[in-house]
Amino acid sequence: MMDNKTFIIAGIIVALLIGVVAVFLASGDPDGLESTALIVQGQKTLTGDTPPDAEIHEDLTGKFSYESPMPDYALGEEMGPLGGIIAIVVGTILAFLVVLGLAYGIKVAGKAT
Amino acid sequence: MHIPDAFIPIPQGIVYWIIALVFVVLALKWAKNEMNEEKLPLVAVLAAGIFALQSFNLPVSMGTSGHLVGGALAAIVLGSPFAAVFILTMVLIVQGVLFGDGGLTTMGANIINMGVIGGFVGFYTFKGLMGMTKNMPIAGFAAAWLACLIPSLACAVEMFIAGTFPLREGLIAMGLYHAIIGVIEGIVTVAAIYLITTVRPDLVDTGVKSAKGAGTS
Numbered sequence: 001m002m003d004n005k006t007f008i009i010a011g012i013i014v015a016l017l018i019g020v021v022a023v024f025l026a027s028g029d030p031d032g033l034e035s036t037a038l039i040v041q042g043q044k045t046l047t048g049d050t051p052p053d054a055e056i057h058e059d060l061t062g063k064f065s066y067e068s069p070m071p072d073y074a075l076g077e078e079m080g081p082l083g084g085i086i087a088i089v090v091g092t093i094l095a096f097l098v099v100l101g102l103a104y105g106i107k108v109a110g111k112a113t
Numbered sequence: 114m115h116i117p118d119a120f121i122p123i124p125q126g127i128v129y130w131i132i133a134l135v136f137v138v139l140a141l142k143w144a145k146n147e148m149n150e151e152k153l154p155l156v157a158v159l160a161a162g163i164f165a166l167q168s169f170n171l172p173v174s175m176g177t178s179g180h181l182v183g184g185a186l187a188a189i190v191l192g193s194p195f196a197a198v199f200i201l202t203m204v205l206i207v208q209g210v211l212f213g214d215g216g217l218t219t220m221g222a223n224i225i226n227m228g229v230i231g232g233f234v235g236f237y238t239f240k241g242l243m244g245m246t247k248n249m250p251i252a253g254f255a256a257a258w259l260a261c262l263i264p265s266l267a268c269a270v271e272m273f274i275a276g277t278f279p280l281r282e283g284l285i286a287m288g289l290y291h292a293i294i295g296v297i298e299g300i301v302t303v304a305a306i307y308l309i310t311t312v313r314p315d316l317v318d319t320g321v322k323s324a325k326g327a328g329t330s
């Protein structure tokens with residue numbers, strides 16, 4: 001049976017591999033929610049392809065808007081796929097650390113009380 | 114199905130946030146009571162894996178792509194729907210804050226859809242079917258498929274309340290696309306459950322006593 005350390009390393013390697021492959025192979029088509037928005041806005045049909053120039057019109061009146069540091073899992077056009085890889089690696093490791101840190105913190109806090 | 118800020122008015126976003134926070138608090142309680150140091154690595158690795166899987170948009174034809182959600186997987190291998198709420202909340206925070214994938218005012222709604230609804234539908238479907246069929250692949254596939262489909266329908270209803278989508282159109286399109294994405298979700302979920310139960314059977318607690326041999330059935 002795998003020990004904890006091997007399990008963590010193997011798990012993270014699998015996660016990073018999935019993420020890096022995704023940078024190159026992921027579909028550029030809109031996701032289910034975006035696709036539905038395009039249908040509602042009359043830019044695509046239910047079963048038809050998404051036109052290359054289709055763009056979701058967002059009505060931001062009364063809505064919040066926020067500029068994230070790495071929008072769309074990339075670091076801008078000029079960085080290309082490398083930017084995508086960096087973004088995915090940072091995100092994957094961060095998801096791991098945030099959950100590990102929080103879970104560990106909860107256990108420590110739980111023991112202290 | 115990450116809802117961006119532009120799709121829900123702020124007051125409605127706050128309502129979803131309040132509902133989500135109730136479940137997040139319960140998930141933190143679950144983590145405090147149920148998680149031991151042995152399970153910690155699995156929880157953290159699942160978070161990394163679910164983050165990576167969610168970044169992989171797979172083509173589902175009809176000009177649409179979709180990625181896995183992972184709520185059913187987390188809930189099944191950790192034996193509680195609150196495990197899904199715990200992990201998905203953290204993944205959604207990283208995605209929203211760092212990558213703008215899913216809004217901040219809409220994060221409550223996203224936590225409800227993917228974490229709460231996905232986790233509960235996935236866990237109880239698995240538990241019920243596992244009790245009836247004793248067959249992990251069937252129970253896991255159905256649980257993951259429903260845990261992808263039902264949240265997308267909930268999302269369509271939220272979009273209707275927000276005035277973003279008409280109800281019928283939203284339900285049909287979201288349902289159709291996620292019924293297809295759910296098939297991929299089902300296959301990957303069964304494969305992941307099998308893989309984890311094979312390498313570390315001690316870590317897996319499906320919450321179903323008869324599922325002890327989940328990896329071998």
